[in-house]
Amino acid sequence: MSYREDARSFYERYSQLEERDQTRISKLVNKLLSMNFLCRAKETDREDYYFCVRYEAIFKAYFSLMDYDLKINKQNEVVAITNREGYNHLQLRLNESLILLILRKMYYKKMNTLSLNDNISMRIGELHEEILATNRFDKRIGKSELGQIIRLFKRYNLVDMIGDVGDDDSVLILYPSILYAVSIAQIEEVERKIDALAKGESGNEENHENEAD
Incomplete structure (x- = not known):
């Protein structure tokens, strides 16, 4: 048109x-x-x-x-x-990209176990476990940095937070918008991307396009 x-x-x-x-x-x-x-x-x-x-x-x-x-x-x-010209791409730092991909992976894994009316969520402790499993970090990511990353994703309606980021039992709600913030269709692709970022193979910054199917 x-x-x-x-x-x-x-x-x-x-x-x-x-x-x-x-x-x-x-x-x-x-x-x-x-x-x-x-x-x-x-x-x-x-x-x-x-x-x-x-x-x-x-x-x-x-x-x-x-x-x-x-x-x-x-x-x-x-x-x-x-x-259409790509002006709304969000430039992410490496750790932000890595955590976004982890959240995308967790959403994919949990989405088939819940009904359409249930919110998909994970505990902060579970997120820390997934981050450490990448072998990129020798210890947990700091509370201040993780809080900043979660606030960034909240601003774009990707997640919500119930509780304090410093509490392992606090809940992170994952919204279906995360499916479109990361334009990767298969979980295997997500995991390969996580491995590449953990090894530093994709540089220091990543572009993520908000894209709906």
Whole structure:
């Protein structure tokens, strides 16, 4: 669809909305630009997710004018945006990339054991065990660094935290958006990537693209 067609599609639909829905669309556009993802599984995103589904055509047309693609995966109930020119790639440091891949692996392993209505989660102690299993570290990653990494992933709606990062029994909730933050389809590929990063074979930084199927 051309920019002119996108603009016409957006205007025709948007102009028919009530003012409160127009205002909400504006707020959700900004929210998506800052977070990249909305997850129905997240309590504070639930109504926003259904609103995006309801007005999917309007959101698609609007984002297309900005050279973004908006995709809604209704199986995993995730809304995701990607920039066509790759401008929304997040540049991660090595340890951030390694932990993101570990979280992606754990999500994959746990997703088949739970129902669609259950949140996938892991304990902080379990995460430490997975990090040490890479043999990249002689001791546990520090509380300050791990906390910073988790806060980064929370900002992009990939995870949530219940408890303190320094407590092994604290719970890390993994949202299905993590499936699209790491564009690797098979668990074997994820594990090979983890091994490569642990050995330092991929340099000091990694690009991760937010990508929905």
